[in-house]
Amino acid sequence: MVIGSFKAYDIRGELGVSLDEDIAYRIGRAFAQILFQRYQQASANQDSELATLKPAIVIGSDIRHSSEELKQAAIKGIVDAGVDVIDLGMTGTEEVYFATSHYAALGGIEVTASHNPINYNGLKLVKEQSKPISADDGLAEIQALAESGQFTSSDKSGALQLLTDKSAYINHLMIFIDTDKLKPLKLVINSGNGSAGPVVDLLTDKLTQAGAPIEVIKLHHTPDGSFPNGIPNPMITANRAATQQAVLTHKADLGIAFDGDFDRCFLFDETGEFIDGSYVVGMLAQAFLNKYPNESIVYDPRVIYNTEAVIDAHQGEAVISKSGHSFIKQVMRESGAVYGGEMSAHHYFRDFFYCDSGMIPWLLTIELLSITGKTLSELVTGYINAYPSSGEMNFRLTTNDAPAIIKAIEDKYRSQNPSKTTLDGLSLDFGDWRFNLRASNTEPLIRLNIETRGDQPLLADKIQEIEQWLAAQGAMPA
Template identity: 75%
Template sequence: MRGELGVTLDADIAYRIGRAFAQILRARFLDHQNNDDAQGDASVWQSLQPIVVVGYDIRESSSELAAATMAGIMDAGMDVLDIGMTGTEEVYFATSHMQALGGIEVTASHNPINYNGLKLVREQSKPLSSDEGLAEIQALAESGEFTASARGQKRTNTDKSAYIQKLMSFIDTKKMRPLKLVINSGNGSAAPVVDKLIEALQAAGAPLEIITMHHTPDGSFPNGIPNPMIIANRVATQEAVLAHDADMGIAFDGDFDRCFFFDENARFIDGSYVVGMLAQAFLNKYPSETIVYDPRVLYNTEAVIKAHAGQAAMSKSGHSFIKQVMRESKAVYGGEMSAHHYFRDFCYCDSGMIPWLLTAELLSTTQKPLSELVDDYISAYPSSGELNFRLTHTDAPALIDNIAAHFAEQSPEVNTLDGLSMDFGAWRFNLRASNTEPLVRLNIETRGDQSLLAEKITHLQDWLTSQGAHAA
């Protein structure tokens, strides 16, 4: 849930959301406690604690919104565990680790400075969807028809040691070789965790030199909103990688549930190739396991999974969909080109810290630079990156119907799991509507043919423009 401060989100709205969330969770908890036949695993519900974990990012409005949210939770009769200034994945971890009924992170991630929001998870850090409580929470928050209960209590625990230990469990520090890394925290919430990881790596004898930048958490974002998807925001990290002759650069968004990579030449690595790289790393460790991926860009990921005898599972993009498919297939890893990476052993949730630790280990064990690890992927399956088009004279469903008709005579393989995917053998594209803006998002890839890629980019850009969609 995200909104513009003072317009669609304020302390009163945060209070209502917190109270509605807690009231519904508490009712479900009591139902399961009193009814052995209630839906769900009875043993899981017996082990849960009637608390809600709350954390918040560094934005200047976040602590006020978190306080209002916690007041709503307590007024609903639920206890609160306040874990302080955190990234989203810390709430995911604490919710499962503490066996809490749910968790809330107050964050707007990479959104503009005048926005904020709340990310909600239920027991075992499972995401909420419209049919799993989100619509019910919205209706109750809007109606304000709250029930009276004895007020819950709040306790505070900002100890990150269990979380840091969990992150470190993903790597073998004995395999680390000397590496120099640049980490850009973007003045967001990542710095305290990065500092503790540096301490843990040093204590374990890992020979890593880590240079930090934009490292002081500052909700005014003096170096701009931490969003490395914006090309201009990559420059500082790229310059630092070159200046320090680093082996790799890492940059985070505001709540560090995504991390972005730069190779030793300061080249930004598209997220789809990182998915392939991590899929290969996991399949080397865990043969025949399942890897989940989204349909926006998939040639390389599918090739890696096939070459390493893994099991492929495609999911609609978006964290709730990816996590559901991962749980159903017990997948060891899931990745999106948007730089969200999900891990079975991290309660099937996404983490921005685990990927860079894994990549540092991969650079060490392969003794290859990052550029070499991804160059084969890039040359074998070049892609356009995500191209955004703003709609002015048409809507997304009509546009997608029109492009399907435009290419129908070429008899492509069609997939509508997430928007429209059309595969012509030598190349494919995916066109999907944004969930939050009047945009469509286009991805094109080919099988090793850069000139064909350029040709198709031009053709589809011209066609979309003729339909009233303009490059955003």
């Protein structure tokens, strides 16, 4: 059979079309068989860290109604492969990242579709030490085995253990801040009826126990797989209104919102203004460099001016990486970077196994607000004024393909002799402004980001110029 739900970095598909319980079983079994064979080879050779691991796979699932059934199907596949399973219950993706390393497991699976429509679901996979698995690093092998069904038989079934206690994970999150430095703050936290609610409760309890003067207004807090307030995706402008209004109504210092599996964190200032992810990257880079001078910071090439300026001003080492979690994590491991950030609201931390977390960013933000005595708008306004940007704009392709459009726009600006990089799509830098144009990995879209050095009128002019040019190429705003 052909399983069409495999993507570049994970597995995601429409229920009953490209993802069902049989497919989840096949994926679980293939994943377990491949990881267990690697473990057995390492044990026989006695020359690998793999041999020190526990021959088990951790698994969790989000709140979607289909997630538990898919998880149970994957569990059956794993135990039929003769590998033990640690079931974490209902979790966010970062809990699987944590548990994979905490329990020294062979790998981990989170059943989630994050912010995708309600008729979708998926599986995110990691191997030992919470390392990502991508199409060119194991995922294609898993797909081939799952599709062929040529599984090896096992002498015994794996054992299943239910471990839903989150204490170790919560305690680990708390190492990122000094609660003694926290000042009185009022927060609005919108969990989007996703998986974040229970973790928010545990974290706010910890803050209270530590004597932190933090007041929390919880919005859309109860996990509910029917998503009565819409799919939790704060990247959609219309989905921000509830958080923005609550910040204003309660006169809060900060608004926080999550997607369904809370691996992304979105921030709103005290006026209810949504803070673009690229400026959050700069803010967190500054927070880490204040604590850890001269460390490396990893960032993606879509929007760079502000991040590079912050890193330079605080004597950090700037390390650029192609966007996408597998690339960011690899570059962070290679450079030993303390923090990595993407404008898409993914934030990665060396002390969280080089993985992304949606909970650590807001904890760091309340610490930074407390230490500086500034509001969030005061912290980021300087960034925004110094390096205004368009935010990511998506254009749906109607005629030309993405490579043709990217080549044509390079030709259009060639005479202006911009500096050029192709690390991730096409980036052209003209000195006082730059843009990045890249193709989506999963949809017939191209994504555009434009930024300038302190020149808002120039930004507006270039947005209009490139939008009109793209329209002439058959690429219309999505």
